[in-house]
Amino acid sequence: MLVDRVRIFLLCLLSSFLLAACSGGGGNPGTLGPTPGDGTGSGATTGSLQVTITALPAGVNGAVRVTGPNNFAQDLTATQTLPNLAPGSYSVAASNVAVGGATYAPTPATQNVVVAAGATATASVTYASGPVTLTLTDIGPTFTRPVFVTAPPGDERLFVVERAGLVRIVRNGAVLTQPWLDISDRVFTGGEGGLLSMAFDPDFARNGYVYLYYTDLAQNIVVERYASSPLPDVGDPTSALAILRVAHPQFDNHFGGQVAFGPDGMLYAGTGDGGGAGDPFGNAQNLDSLLGKILRVDVRNASVAQPYAIPPTNPYVNQAGRRPEIWASGLRNPWRFSFDGEQLYIADVGQDTREEVDIAAVSQGGLNYGWDIMEGSICYNAASCDRTGMTLPVFEYEHGANDVNGCSLTGGYVYRGTALPELVGRYFYSDFCRGFVKSFFATGAGVVEQRDWGLSATQVVSFGRDGAGELYVVSAAGRIFRIARGSSG
Structure with missing residues (x-):
């Protein structure tokens, strides 16, 4: 054992001369250089x-x-x-x-x-x-009674709907000579009738389908599908497939006017209550009538034999005396509605006193928005003003004396574009009589950030959205404006 200890001592002594280290043995390793890449010390390389x-305000990221x-x-x-x-x-x-x-x-x-x-x-x-300041930038051309503007996602073109029955294309600020589609020979344009809106199929890039909402010569509300032609900027007028036809014989107002696809891939249509004043036939509260409703159908396998199917999640499937196409009821004239993610915004035009915006999750079928028992959050039919089961508006405004605040709501969209990131999440709306441009931000606790942008246009009939998500204002006087950043914003 002693011999082994001596051997180890001698080996360690020899190693100390060679390595300057052994079991805590002596020797000075010198000053350590910087750890590679730490950026400190005279020998640093970084x-x-x-x-x-x-x-920036607290909690806001740069x-x-x-x-x-x-x-x-x-x-x-x-x-x-x-x-x-x-x-x-x-x-x-x-x-x-x-x-x-x-x-x-x-x-x-x-x-x-x-x-x-x-x-x-x-x-x-x-x-x-x-x-932030905004301005309305005129896109240039003049149209004949335009009512709607839209585009497929990512598409550089604008599709402009004219009441007479034409769909025109704007590219690079110029209107193409040939309309994308002309169905003027089948459109009733009296009163509030006409070709009122259009929607692109979610699979438009593959199937080329578009859906038109119009009033036919018998004043029926019609939703019809058309296909694109082999030419890139022309539709096929011979490809019509009627999806919905709702009788509307008595009056020439309150036709509704919006058709749109929801995030669930279903086709939605907003019908008016049949017209007249005060819903004289009680259509909005009648679940056996398709008037005064938001309708929801499945058109993915549409054919002449079966133009639509009833989604099994519709609220009145297999219920006697209730139409299975109905998604929501109690609406007076939902001229414009729109989707924002999983939220549905319905702008329902009021009677004499109030205009309202209703907001609900897309999954909430069967809601009754109150007309003609309620006008907004106030009683309209005082003799039977029972709010039980009614869904009251998230936002409303009064007309005021001499319609100082407006007379007919024009609903728009929640902004999701990229040119104005400050506006993301804000819902834009206007009024046909006042032509203002206003917005609000809807939260779970209610509406906040109400703002009048100090802009106006003549007889605003619609908002539009292009393929990049930017918003437009449509004037019945023939002009279309893009909402853009103002000079000081």
Whole structure:
């Protein structure tokens, strides 16, 4: 055992001369160099960059991107130090940040910073707020009684619907000479009738189908499917397939007018109550009538023999005396409705006193919005004003004396475009009599951020949305405007 200990001691002593280390033995290893890439010490090969972001409200993220050598790129939302950077020039680019009705602009928007090995460079971005302003930009051409504007997602064209029965295409600010479709020989245009809206099939890119909502020569409400022709900018007028036909014989008003596909792939149509004043036939509350309703049908396998199927989740399937096509009831004249994700916004035109917007989850079938028992949240038929089972509006406004606030609601869309990120989530609407452009933000607790944008157009009959999600205002006087950023916004 003693011999082994001596042998180990001698080996260790020899190793100490060679390695300067053994079982905590002596020797000075010298000053350690920097850990590779830590950017410190005189032998450092990398550096650091501290980016300071200030003056944003609490909880609001900045929008800063740092790029540099070796394809370096990193996005920052708050003050941060970036270590282990290769020496060289770095670009710090900051973007606007939208908060409610204000835009926070960065200063400077771009800057270049040189990072040196072994050192920490600094860059500062300071945000300052300013109000968002909007303007209405005329797209150029004049139309004959336009009522609707739409486009397939991602498409550069605008499809403009004219009441007389024509669908026109605008490309690069010019109207194509030949209409996409002309069904004027079958359209009734008296009163509030006409070709009133159109919707692209969710699978339009493959099947080329569009759906038109119009009043025929007998004043029936018709939803009809058409196909595209082999020509890219022309529809096929011979391809008509009638999907829905709802009798509307007595009056020439309250035809409704909107057809749209929901996020569930089903086709929705909004019908008026049949016209007259005060729903004289009681259609809106009659579940055996398709008038004064939102209808929901499945057209994925539409044919002449069976133009639609009833979705099994419709609320009145297999119920005697109740039409299975009905999704919602108690509506006076839902001239315009729209979808935002899983939410359905219905703009229901009022009688003499109030205009209302109803909002519900797409999954909520069977809701009764109250007409003609209620007008908005107030009683209309005082003799039987029982609110039991009624869904009251999320938003409404009174006409006021001499219709100072408006007389006929024109519903629009929730903004989901990219040109005006400050507006995302805001619902836009107008009024036929006043022509204003207003918006609000709907939350679970109610409507907030109500805003009048200080814009106006003559007889606003509709809003539109293009293939990029930007919004348009349609004037019955023949002009179409895009909602755009104002000069100080």
